[in-house]
Amino acid sequence: MKRISRISTVLLAISGLPALAGAQAYGGPASQWWAPDQGGELAAQAEYKNATGRVRVINAGGAVQTEKHAFFSAIGTNGRACVTCHQPADGMGLSVDSIQRQWETHGAADPLFAAIDGANCPNLPQEDAASHSLLLNKGLFRIFLPWPPREADGSAKPVEFDIEVVQDPTGCNLDSDYGINSKTPMISVYRRPRPVANIKFLTELPHGVPPHESFFYNDKSLLPKDPETGEFVSLQLMSDGRGISLRNQARDAAASHLQVSKPLTEAQLRQIVAFEEQIYAAQSYDDIGGELTGEGAPPGIGPAALRDGAPGRLGNNPINRIFGRFAMWSDPATNGGATPEQREFRASVARGAELFYARRFIISDVGAYNDKGLGNPFKRSCGSGCHNTLLMGMDLAPGFMDLGLNNYPWANTQNDLPLFKVTCHADAVPQSYLGRVIYTHDPGRSLITGKCRDVGATMTQQSRALAARAPYFVNGSAGDLREMIDFYDRRFNIGYTEQEKRDLVNFLRAL
Numbered sequence: 001m002k003r004i005s006r007i008s009t010v011l012l013a014i015s016g017l018p019a020l021a022g023a024q025a026y027g028g029p030a031s032q033w034w035a036p037d038q039g040g041e042l043a044a045q046a047e048y049k050n051a052t053g054r055v056r057v058i059n060a061g062g063a064v065q066t067e068k069h070a071f072f073s074a075i076g077t078n079g080r081a082c083v084t085c086h087q088p089a090d091g092m093g094l095s096v097d098s099i100q101r102q103w104e105t106h107g108a109a110d111p112l113f114a115a116i117d118g119a120n121c122p123n124l125p126q127e128d129a130a131s132h133s134l135l136l137n138k139g140l141f142r143i144f145l146p147w148p149p150r151e152a153d154g155s156a157k158p159v160e161f162d163i164e165v166v167q168d169p170t171g172c173n174l175d176s177d178y179g180i181n182s183k184t185p186m187i188s189v190y191r192r193p194r195p196v197a198n199i200k201f202l203t204e205l206p207h208g209v210p211p212h213e214s215f216f217y218n219d220k221s222l223l224p225k226d227p228e229t230g231e232f233v234s235l236q237l238m239s240d241g242r243g244i245s246l247r248n249q250a251r252d253a254a255a256s257h258l259q260v261s262k263p264l265t266e267a268q269l270r271q272i273v274a275f276e277e278q279i280y281a282a283q284s285y286d287d288i289g290g291e292l293t294g295e296g297a298p299p300g301i302g303p304a305a306l307r308d309g310a311p312g313r314l315g316n317n318p319i320n321r322i323f324g325r326f327a328m329w330s331d332p333a334t335n336g337g338a339t340p341e342q343r344e345f346r347a348s349v350a351r352g353a354e355l356f357y358a359r360r361f362i363i364s365d366v367g368a369y370n371d372k373g374l375g376n377p378f379k380r381s382c383g384s385g386c387h388n389t390l391l392m393g394m395d396l397a398p399g400f401m402d403l404g405l406n407n408y409p410w411a412n413t414q415n416d417l418p419l420f421k422v423t424c425h426a427d428a429v430p431q432s433y434l435g436r437v438i439y440t441h442d443p444g445r446s447l448i449t450g451k452c453r454d455v456g457a458t459m460t461q462q463s464r465a466l467a468a469r470a471p472y473f474v475n476g477s478a479g480d481l482r483e484m485i486d487f488y489d490r491r492f493n494i495g496y497t498e499q500e501k502r503d504l505v506n507f508l509r510a511l
């Protein structure tokens with residue numbers, strides 16, 4: 001994992017790109033950072049440099065005036081705005097590179113590092129970098145959830161397990177003010193922001209997924225309904241599904257991350273949701289491969305494909321392939337006009353796309369997945385198994401699953417994260433492959449449902465603009481795309497060759 005280091009960024013001279021008329025980048029000459037209350041307009045199209053190329057952001061509703069806009073203004077008490085953690089230059093997520101730059105420039109004074117969740121625990125000396133090590137090294141924010149979980153009316157939900165803090169490296173879970181034994185018992189876990197872009201693909205209910213679009217695919221239970229509208233919701237928001245709608249998520253985010261002193265007004269809620277529903281982000285240029293969009297490029301990459309694409313569709317079939325066709329790039333001898341180096345890269349991307357879509361491997365012991373009638377083990381590819389949403393690559397049929405990111409024995413041991421021992425009650429349905437005693441860095445969905453079988457389960461997330469927002473996985477345990485591939489290779493014993501790993505990385509960084 002990368003330590004704090006200076007990463008030089010060059011602001012892109014967008015004016016030199018005729019394809020991007022009207023595009024603009026912000027944050028002053030040395031930075032692409034969007035500060036709360038900085039004002040100005042977020043252009044209809046903007047492009048920002050990142051470690052391997054450029055990400056493009058499209059506002060389908062036209063340029064956004066950010067002055068006094070609820071997403072861009074410090075509407076709470078800690079100086080943050082939503083944009084603080086959902087940066088246009090980072091594909092509306094937040095990269096560790098950006099976090100480290102903010103620390104180097106402003107230190108603890110930057111509201112990004114606010115004690116409430118931008119520190120390992122609010123009780124630590126806030127001036128010290130060590131107090132923010134999880135954010136600085138892995139891009140993780142503290143998510144603090146009541147234990148036991150609450151019903152809508154605020155009463156305690158029945159729970160199927162006891163939870164014990166085995167390791168508390170941040171000191172927060174055993175703290176007398178913030179911990180599990182405090183007056184208002186809380187569990188602190190540490191998670192990456194998820195991007196606020198391409199949202200229609202997250203909120204649309206799946207089309208054509210058996211048995212019916214309003215059921216969870218993996219356990220046939222009914223999807224929840226949004227109490228405000230009475231409609232079924234997709235449950236694709238947040239790693240644990242607690243953000244039941246964009247409105248509900250925004251209220252929670254304002255209360256926790258922004259520490260607002262009073263609830264968001266109806267006008268603020270509407271403005272936030274309307275903004276979220278019209279913004280698209282994807283990588284558009286690769287430093288080796290050149291332009292990723294436009295004539296001759298695969299039609300599924302770049303943000304315009306997302307703006308124009310239909311949400312809620314399966315991409316695991318030859319007619320609708322997850323990220324579309326890459327054939328035009330598959331032959332390095334023929335993909336016209338480009339330099340030999342660009343052609344070689346593009347051919348590698350095409351091979352990576354094929355591996356992602358078609359290369360099957362044996363998937364076993366994934367809690368809340370292999371046990372849902374699919375079989376254990378079960379042979380599928382990345383795309384046909386779990387990353388099947390057309391153009392987006394998360395799981396269309398909403399299913400929380402335990403891939404092994406946080407639960408032992410599969411998790412990468414992470415001594416900087418809390419470790420919990422979960423002991424399920426004798427009458428609880430056990431977690432299918434881990435039983436009733438589970439060691440985990442983050443109990444995930446079970447902190448919301450209180451169910452033993454949900455321990456460590458999380459919801460897949462979108463796979464776009466990845467190059468703009470390392471590190472990866474809910475707990476930031478993969479520092480780069482290669483480490484992400486290596487996790488899967490190890491977890492499922494796939495045996496990718498070195499070339500296959502490179503092809504997959506090149507493919508993912510082009511998304």
Ligand code: HEC
Binds near residue numbers: 083236
């Ligand atoms: C301090 C950083 C921070 C701030 C400020 C912040 N968020 Fe987030 N956001 C996160 C994190 C972390 C997650 C993922 C949490 C999880 O998975 O449990 C997230 C997730 C989301 C998601 C879900 C996306 C998905 O794919 O599931 C939405 C939508 C969102 N935030 C909107 C907002 C809005 C609206 C605001 C302002 C009211 C806001 N955020 C402010 C850190 C932040």
